[in-house]
Amino acid sequence: MDTRQKLLQVALNLFSRYGYDAVGVQTIVEEAGVTKPTLYHYFGSKQGLFETLVKEKSQSLLEAIQLASAYHGDITKSIKDVVNEYFKYAQAQPTFYRMILSLWFAPPSSEYSGVVQELLLEQTRLLEAMFEAAVQNHGNMRGRHQQYAVSLKGMIDTYIGLSFQGHIQLNDNVLNHKIVHQFMHGIFS
Amino acid sequence: MDTRQKLLQVALNLFSRYGYDAVGVQTIVEEAGVTKPTLYHYFGSKQGLFETLVKEKSQSLLEAIQLASAYHGDITKSIKDVVNEYFKYAQAQPTFYRMILSLWFAPPSSEYSGVVQELLLEQTRLLEAMFEAAVQNHGNMRGRHQQYAVSLKGMIDTYIGLSFQGHIQLNDNVLNHKIVHQFMHGIFS
């Protein structure tokens, strides 16, 4: 692995395990087997390292959600696909997803909040677009895209969080079906 | 206000606004108008200050949930009361609740994680007891107390989080009713 990738990987592990603020630049470069100027050469700052990390790691998630959230006349199927992709990603990248979850409600003033909020916003946009497209067949959903998007996302993250704490397993088709069913029921009742 | 209370109040505001790690002891004592030995006299350490803060601030929430979660033959009503109390508390103590939310998924190694997890555990215990008591009238719930408890908590926190970000308003009886309805539907379907 080249130095740049090594730094990103080490940073992810450390940030995830101890938190962004608790990990010093010195620790990162030591574990990566390089020195500080190397890190600053690639990323400019600790914050720049974090931003690069989040953007590169989240790319595949955003692409997957974009595909899954396409609306083809069956909103229930789209939601199911979306939930599936989230669960798949959370299982494939648990360290990263855990880190993002832990920063969900981070204080807006913190230097890492901006990137995380941006990532969240992009996800919300994709989900909103899905609900917006479904309005043609479900008139009662009109004007509530954002609310649906954020509450679906909240529901998904809740279950992913529960899986991280060992309460449930995401590898469960029945669970997926129940979640979607529960969510749809919340919409149409 | 006496010095001790002042320190706790200042610490809460700073922790909530900038995050635990990002706030130095020096900043806290300056804003409180005292010096470091005073803080260490009362709380022993930065961590001790945080623990005291969490325990004192969460006491009223735990008491309210304990009362609301009592089971008197109508599980739907109990859940509704619980949700109500959570929403009331989150509105009364938004700064504190936001701080706790931001530490929900904090790395277990961090020095503040222990207290937060303990608080979460106490809440889960109360909710579990509620579902456990309801088993006599709802046999299909047997053996799932913990899962119900954590998912109800997750749902509540999701909505509280959404309100903090301006997406919804907790001051809405209809919302409360819908949440409980949605949750019950998830249980019995």
Place this chain on the structure above:
DNA sequence: GATTTAATATACCGATTGGTATATGATTTT
């Protein structure tokens, strides 16, 4: 009134923080 205890301040500790000025090989471009 004397003694103890609680509450506060001054001044300091070593360690660590994020970040950089400067230099040196290594690689690429011209």
Place this chain on the structure above:
DNA sequence: AAAATCATATACCAATCGGTATATTAAATC
């Protein structure tokens, strides 16, 4: 082959970190 750029290291910076040894004042206890 020369010049320029990239990638890395040594050695350092001021500032801040959490925490404390010591002293002093104020309040409570005897």
